[in-house]
Amino acid sequence: MKKVTDTTYPKNKGTPDSKDLEKSKVHIIVEIIEYVPNAVVSKTIIKKTTGNITVTSLDTGEELAEKTSPFDTYIQVIDGAAEIIIDEKTYLLRVGNGIVIPAHTSHCINANEQFKMISTVIKSGYEE
Numbered sequence: 811m812k813k814v815t816d817t818t819y820p821k822n823k824g825t826p827d828s829k830d831l832e833k834s835k836v837h838i839i840v841e842i843i844e845y846v847p848n849a850v851v852s853k854t855i856i857k858k859t860t861g862n863i864t865v866t867s868l869d870t871g872e873e874l875a876e877k878t879s880p881f882d883t884y885i886q887v888i889d890g891a892a893e894i895i896i897d898e899k900t901y902l903l904r905v906g907n908g909i910v911i912p913a914h915t916s917h918c919i920n921a922n923e924q925f926k927m928i929s930t931v932i933k934s935g936y937e938e
Contacts, residue, residue: 868921890925
């Protein structure tokens with residue numbers, strides 16, 4: 811797997827020096843990131859100490875390896891379909907579907923077909 815982070819900018823929608831998307835500007839979210847063969851591509855939309863929002867594309871056959879996060883993570887599919895496994899239970903998400911991955915749970919994400927997603931993490935010191 812090739813991983814590309816913050817370096818693929820279709821149609822001059824960003825620059826390698828920009829961490830966040832331009833503020834007070836309308837963005838077509840599905841177009842701010844491209845598919846790259848045999849790769850996972852991520853673009854940070856917002857990154858703050860209190861949380862982050864990232865858009866990611868995965869080519870067919872790619873995966874985000876199993877991990878656990880100390881915070882809840884919201885995943886929304888914006889193109890294609892994703893297989894998300896949370897504590898050994900499999901969920902198939904299609905365009906427009908979203909799911910909350912609970913904090914401290916094992917999860918992985920598989921691309922049985924190409925897909926793009928938005929990942930939102932809100933960090934707080936008051937996790938239940």
